[in-house]
Amino acid sequence: MALERITVLGAGSWGTTFAKVLADAGREVTVWARRADVADEITVRHTNSAYLPGVRLPDGLSATADAGRALAGAEAVVLAVPSQSLRDNLTRWRELVPDGAVLVSLAKGVELGSLKRMSQVVGEIVDMPADDVVVVSGPNLAREIAEEQPAAAVLACADHDRAVAVQQAGSTPYFRPYTNTDVVGCELAGACKNVIALSCGMAAGLGFGANTVATLITRGLAETARLGTALGADALTFAGLAGVGDLVATCSSPLSRNRTFGERVGSGETIEQARAAQGGQVAEGVTSCRSIRELARGAGVDMPLTEAMHRVCHEGADPATVGAELLGRARKHEWS
Known part of the structure; x- marks a missing residue:
């Protein structure tokens, strides 16, 4: 399973950093930003001064404030919004997510009320097995990774092949992802x-x-x-x-x-x-x-x-x- 066209939904510090990792690994990456001015800055100036001041983003990394445009043709969709807003955001996006796309969660939290983990929330909203969601964890201080300081992470998914696909899509000389099946x-x-x-x-x-x-x-x-x-x-x-x-x-x-x-x-x-x-x-x-x-x-x-x-x-x-x-x-x- 080769993932070449990847969309990152969320232009905060970790979402932008993970998009940079994917782009540095040679993938075609589009970021969805809530604010049009942030999307324009990422695309035109190749910076995100609000969240990663002083960090140069890859020239090939683009962004848009139009979720439909960002998601069109995506083979993998990375969810990079805070855990407590994931449900509302994904509910708005679910009809736009391409069939068969690998879903990746960057959020770390347990949802209030339902007490569900993020993979469970994703599975419920898009009507797919939670076991198919790839979860990113590990020491993920965004600023250090954006500066290309050596770091590792864990990609957890019960479907190991999906975790391996994301691992291959996001491996760079400074970012080393490992796989795990214990979501x-x-x-x-x-x-x-x-x-x-x-x-x-x-x-x-x-x-x-x-x-x-x-x-x-x-x-x-x-x-x-x-x-x-x-x-x-x-x-x-x-x-x-x-x-x-x-x-x-x-x-x-x-x-x-x-x-x-x-x-x-x-x-x-x-x-x-x-x-x-x-x-x-x-x-x-x-x-x-x-x-x-x-x-x-x-x-x-x-x-x-x-x-x-x-x-x-x-x-x-x-x-x-x-x-x-x-x-x-x-x-x-x-x-x-």
Whole structure:
């Protein structure tokens, strides 16, 4: 299955970066942008200054604000919109998606209300098996990849041939994608890491150092793996790029929107102030902690960090107080 004509729906930082990767790999790529001025800038000036200032995009990469035009003849469609807006956007686009196109999801989250993973949402909207959706995960800090710093990713799909097709379409000297068939594990790892990154940012904002952050990363990984395995994921996935790889990058880098958001809150800003300071960039973990919390409760899984982030982001709790309560929890064996 060779994929040559690819459409990326979404011109944010990660959507534009992934489009660049595909174009650098020799594919014919069209980006759909919500705003016509952004589409014109990508096509004419080969930049996207709103999301990737200073990055030169490939000359062959084009963009349009017309979804029908963007999707015409596409052999693969990459969905690069935030997780909580995926359903509404894809509902508008579904009649335009060419029959037989491979669908690829870049979104990392669990949908509010339905508690569905993104591949499940895609499958429901376009009436196709969720197992046929290819999910991209791993340490995907867009700016670094756009600058062609070496990076790897995971392409997860139960239909391995589809994952291999996307792997072949998106391999470059600086971007190395691996395949995986554990969609559940990869998607849950990608959603949960945003919540854990909030906690690491808050710890940094409170003035704590590397030991604290390392503790949060490790215990966050433990609760993510508990949820994943309870829902049918392979435990090994959480030791890989989609698990610990994505978690370390998102929890450690100032390029991470979720970590930065958490640091603002830990430093004393309100949720509203931190949100306004993001400048239109979405911190997915703020919303995802609600849906992941409900998913965990329904599965009977203990996720104390997720519960803590929900309290801070949606119940007005003070980060320092919540942190002290986490440390005061009952002692137990590490693997219990």
